[in-house]
Amino acid sequence: MKRVLASSLCLLAFGAQAQSSSWQRTVDDTVARYKLPGIAVGVVEDGKVVYATTRGETLAGSGQKLTSKSLFKIASNSKAMTASVLARLVDQGKLRWDDPVTKHLPQFAMFDPWVTKNMQVRDLLVHNSGLPEGGGDLMLWPEPNTFTRGDIIAGLKYIKPAYSFRSGYAYDNLLYVVAGEVAAAAGGAPYETLVQREVFDPLGMTRCKVGAFDRDAVGDVAQPHTRGENMQYKPGDNVDGTQVPAITSAAAGGIRCSLDDMLRWMQAWLAPDAQAKAWLSDAQRKEMWKARTPMPISGRRVKWDHTHALAYAYGFRLADVDGRWTVSHTGTLSGMYSAMVLLPDQRSGFVFMINADADDTRTVLSEVLTKQFTKPDADTTIAPYADEIEAEWKQAEADAKPHTKPDGKREVLAAPFDPKRTGTWRDPWFGTVRLCPVNGRLQWASEKSPLMTGHVVTVDGQWRIDWDEDRMDLEAWVDFESGHMRMRKVDPEGDFSSDFEDLDFTRTGDCSP
Known part of the structure; x- marks a missing residue:
């Protein structure tokens, strides 16, 4: 036993x-x-x-x-x-x-x-x-x-x-x-x-x-x-x-x-x-x-x-x-x-x-x-x-759609900038952003989220934000229509917390010094 x-x-x-x-x-x-x-x-x-x-x-x-x-x-x-x-x-x-x-x-x-x-x-x-x-x-x-x-x-x-x-x-x-x-x-x-x-x-x-x-x-x-x-x-x-x-x-x-x-x-x-x-x-x-x-x-x-x-x-x-x-x-x-x-x-x-x-x-x-x-x-x-x-x-990667494949021709957006697009813009929940010239480049900058600051580049003629911070790993397209500024992820399969698509900005003023 x-x-x-x-x-x-x-x-x-x-x-x-x-x-x-x-x-x-x-x-x-x-x-x-x-x-x-x-x-x-x-x-x-x-x-x-x-x-x-x-x-x-x-x-x-x-x-x-x-x-x-x-x-x-x-x-x-x-x-x-x-x-x-x-x-x-x-x-x-x-x-x-x-x-x-x-x-x-x-x-x-x-x-x-x-x-x-x-x-x-x-x-x-x-x-x-x-x-x-x-x-x-x-x-x-x-x-x-x-x-x-x-x-x-x-x-x-x-x-x-x-x-x-x-x-x-x-x-x-x-x-x-x-x-x-x-x-x-x-x-x-x-x-x-x-x-x-x-x-x-x-x-x-x-x-x-x-x-x-x-x-x-x-x-x-x-x-x-x-x-x-x-x-x-x-x-x-x-x-x-x-x-x-x-x-x-x-x-x-x-x-x-x-x-x-x-x-x-x-x-x-x-x-x-x-x-x-x-x-x-x-x-x-x-x-x-x-x-x-x-x-x-x-x-x-x-x-x-x-x-x-x-x-x-x-x-x-x-x-x-x-x-x-x-x-x-x-x-x-x-x-x-x-x-x-x-x-x-x-x-x-x-x-x-x-x-x-x-x-x-x-x-x-x-x-x-x-x-x-x-x-x-x-x-x-x-x-x-x-x-x-x-x-x-x-x-x-092999099956990637064209918009998720490597970039087309990328260029820094050059002056003069369209005055109808520059200025301060406001989304009712995200708040105010500035789209204004800074040191000869057009800068996109959030008032309440300072890491969300970048510059406008064009890719095959379309506006896109190149973020200054590496941790902003998802870039965004910028579109203008009927007095509104809208955004969307460059990679539509990107992390959902980058909810650019939910933003809807209206212009509130000109760029101040």
């Missing part, structure tokens, strides 16, 4: 060691394939942390190694924390999910007055408002800018809907900012204070930060990286200064956490201890994970994961993967990517954070780590998925 028990324990230990080796190999292969500057990865299995590792540096070349306490921007993984603040306030009787938004923010208004009247707190979280995808995101990014949360609430009524209220899905960020302000109004404290009070403190997430902080006093802060020449990573233009400012977009994507903290966050959902159980009622946990808005399912998801259902909940995405229920989200900011995937029925899941632009990396690593739970006997590796995505990119 003792020999049988000993053999069983040995088998269990061998299985755990083999699984750990599998995760280790996956991380090693990912770092090698994509030449990442840094990554933090953690795995929870049956409620327990069974694997955690960090690779690389907080800033390439700095010599400061990443640790499990290094802070990463978790970007849109912040949304679930914002939703949790609201859920806590519901538990406390300070608001209801079906409260009209105007009950807490009387100044709130959407383009359609009927939508304004009928939009409830829950609607702020589930991307079915009618706003176009990424609508108004130019008030959030690029950072820093001077748009306030009040500007966002005031600007929403000027953004034209792309579809009927509650009739479809289009990802937005502005309404999460509004949700943070609803929480502040109901909770009687600024959003940043509420997140600390309602999430970080009760769950023991001691390193997470939201709002302003001193980088050097906090220490061990991962910095963003972007692709440079020869596809090598370099520090991004948005590396933190000594004083990290509070940002308007915090409720949509402005929280920073360490790997240790994110593992605590996962366990609070997968296997809550007494403290975590007391943190949020069972009723609100169920509310948080109810499917609210159906989402489109890509061909890749069908092929790779056999997914039949995909929906947005309160700050989480729900999907079936290989017959298993998953709860997940991703985070994307310039130079920072993250992903968290939970498998509640197995009380298991994983999280990782990368301090680099890493879209393909995230897709591949998420897939392989998920398969280790949904198909543990398949010996899934990085290479086949990475090869497939690389082949897709090459095919897309």
Whole structure:
């Protein structure tokens, strides 16, 4: 009997060691394939942390190694924390999910007055408002800018809907900012204070930060990286200064956490201890994970994961993967990517954070780590998925439409400049821009978003903005018609947060000295 028990324990230990080796190999292969500057990865299995590792540096070349306490921007993984603040306030009787938004923010208004009247707190979280995808995101990014949360609430009524209220899905960020302000109004404290009070403190997430902080006093802060020449990573233009400012977009994507903290966050959902159980009622946990808005399912998801259902909940995405229920989200900011995937029925899941632009990396690593739970006997590796995505990119380049192929003849727009086009122009939600001569060139400059400054060039005779800042990686065409100035992305498949198409400027005056 003792020999049988000993053999069983040995088998269990061998299985755990083999699984750990599998995760280790996956991380090693990912770092090698994509030449990442840094990554933090953690795995929870049956409620327990069974694997955690960090690779690389907080800033390439700095010599400061990443640790499990290094802070990463978790970007849109912040949304679930914002939703949790609201859920806590519901538990406390300070608001209801079906409260009209105007009950807490009387100044709130959407383009359609009927939508304004009928939009409830829950609607702020589930991307079915009618706003176009990424609508108004130019008030959030690029950072820093001077748009306030009040500007966002005031600007929403000027953004034209792309579809009927509650009739479809289009990802937005502005309404999460509004949700943070609803929480502040109901909770009687600024959003940043509420997140600390309602999430970080009760769950023991001691390193997470939201709002302003001193980088050097906090220490061990991962910095963003972007692709440079020869596809090598370099520090991004948005590396933190000594004083990290509070940002308007915090409720949509402005929280920073360490790997240790994110593992605590996962366990609070997968296997809550007494403290975590007391943190949020069972009723609100169920509310948080109810499917609210159906989402489109890509061909890749069908092929790779056999997914039949995909929906947005309160700050989480729900999907079936290989017959298993998953709860997940991703985070994307310039130079920072993250992903968290939970498998509640197995009380298991994983999280990782990368301090680099890493879209393909995230897709591949998420897939392989998920398969280790949904198909543990398949010996899934990085290479086949990475090869497939690389082949897709090459095919897309070969099939690119003419307007996304390399530029035609590009020339600096020369004087004299058309006085009907120069001057100050105003969009009702984005504010004023100047289109005026500066040092012999025609400059386009935003009043509230200083990084959005560039010069007019022509490409085959068409006006185009050549941005001064590299982080403005999507250039825009400029069109004039019937007294209006409109804009559109040069690459129509570019990031939706560069929502130039939602702008509609009218001329307000001449260029001043």
